[in-house]
Amino acid sequence: MSIKPTLAEEFDQLAEEYTDKIRRWVPHYDHLVRHAASIHVEASSPKILDVGAGNGNVSMTILERCSPHSITLLDASEDMLRLASARLSPSVEVFNVKSFFQEARFESCQFDFICCSLALHHLVVDDKRSFLMRAHDWLRPSGQITIADLIIDKQDSDHYRLLEEWEAYAKMKGTTEDEWKHVMEHYEAYDRPDNLSTHWQILQDLGYVKLRVLFKQSKWMVLSAKKPS
Ligand SMILES: C[S@@+](CC[C@H](N)C(=O)[O-])C[C@H]1O[C@@H](n2cnc3c(N)ncnc32)[C@H](O)[C@@H]1O
Numbered sequence: 001m002s003i004k005p006t007l008a009e010e011f012d013q014l015a016e017e018y019t020d021k022i023r024r025w026v027p028h029y030d031h032l033v034r035h036a037a038s039i040h041v042e043a044s045s046p047k048i049l050d051v052g053a054g055n056g057n058v059s060m061t062i063l064e065r066c067s068p069h070s071i072t073l074l075d076a077s078e079d080m081l082r083l084a085s086a087r088l089s090p091s092v093e094v095f096n097v098k099s100f101f102q103e104a105r106f107e108s109c110q111f112d113f114i115c116c117s118l119a120l121h122h123l124v125v126d127d128k129r130s131f132l133m134r135a136h137d138w139l140r141p142s143g144q145i146t147i148a149d150l151i152i153d154k155q156d157s158d159h160y161r162l163l164e165e166w167e168a169y170a171k172m173k174g175t176t177e178d179e180w181k182h183v184m185e186h187y188e189a190y191d192r193p194d195n196l197s198t199h200w201q202i203l204q205d206l207g208y209v210k211l212r213v214l215f216k217q218s219k220w221m222v223l224s225a226k227k228p229s
Pocket of ligand 1: 007008011022033051052053054055056057058074075076077080099100101102116117118119122123
């Protein structure tokens with residue numbers, strides 16, 4: 001398998017057997033998903049935005065914990081949206097939004113909970129800031145956002161060690177040499193992770209409060225923040 005020339009085509013081709021691949025390729029994937037779905041909001045029937053929903057693993061986990069009013073799936077990959085909505089729609093009202101994060105627009109105060117699992121690392125830092133600014137606007141007062149991601153800048157002095165650990169984990173889980181080559185080509189072409197301090201600063205500057213690290217194993221983390229009430 002070789003990487004595709006656009007991000008949407010790349011994720012379309014990964015959609016088939018996505019969960020099997022991502023569990024082998026991404027360390028602590030099940031923990032990341034579980035914590036990304038850690039919803040703590042006042043609304044008993046929350047409106048949810050799943051950013052970079054993929055095949056819907058985070059939203060499926062949310063459904064085990066509460067009864068949302070609706071789930072909006074935001075993703076550039078048609079195939080991922082199709083898979084996710086097929087899984088979710090028997091249980092909850094689902095809205096598919098096929099768009100790049102950079103172009104996504106929703107009305108103010110629309111959502112109680114926004115989850116971004118393995119999604120925001122696809123954005124360069126200025127686009128992350130711009131997205132998190134819009135997400136703040138889309139949240140209702142007291143609304144919550146979670147960010148599950150690889151949290152390290154590629155220029156960080158620990159980055160080389162991270163790559164070594166990551167490869168050892170992936171190979172231990174049965175990732176083949178060909179697959180690992182694909183993972184690293186994808187990482188080079190499409191992934192733009194940033195450090196924790198950068199995420200923290202952006203969230204604070206934008207007025208998010210109650211910043212917390214819900215999960216941390218090496219540089220794989222889940223952050224949570226709230227819009228003030
Ligand atoms: C690694 S998957 C994560 C899927 C799911 N959230 C999970 O944790 O399993 C990233 C998803 O985000 C989407 N995506 C990545 N960058 C995007 C962008 N800039 N705009 C829209 N969708 C994007 C991809 O199509 C893909 O479905």
